[in-house]
Each structure stands twice: as structure tokens, then as C-alpha cells.
Amino acid sequence: MAKAIAASGETRAETPQWKQGPERFLAFLKDVRSEMHKVVTPSRKEVETTTTIVIITVFMFAAYFWIVDAAVNRAMQSLLAWLTH
Helix, strand or coil: CHHHHHHHCCCCCCCCHHHHHHHHHHHHHHHHHHHHCCCCCCCHHHHHHHHHHHHHHHHHHHHHHHHHHHHHHHHHHHHHHHHHC
């Protein structure tokens, strides 16, 4: 990093690293406050809709994996039965 700054011709402020901490922290807090003003709270209808979609999707995936598991289980049982006879 220092080599890249030196190569680009930029000079860093001569402030020691430990003195830059409070300034950086205050800049961070300012950025956090700025971003928090952009946050939008969803309406109750939006929350209900997305919750319903998530619940339906979870049940669909559960059914899919149950069917796949049952099929693999039956195939393995058949293969083991065939190999042991």
C-alpha cells in the first residue's frame, strides 16, 4: 500500500496513525447516520406477503427433499438387497 501511494506521487498527511483514529471514527459515525436516513421500513402488507412466500417456499423445498430422500432410500435398499442375495 505504501509503495502504491509512493508510486502514484500522493503524499499522506504527516499526522501519526494514532491521531487519525478519532477523525476516522467520527467520519464513520457520520456515514452510518447518512445510511440510516436511507432505510425504509416495509409496510405490514409487504411483510405479510414476503412471510407467506417464504413459508410456502420452505414447505415446497421440504416436500422436494422428502421425495428425493425417499427415492434415494428406496434405490439404496433395492441395491443392498440385490447385492446381498
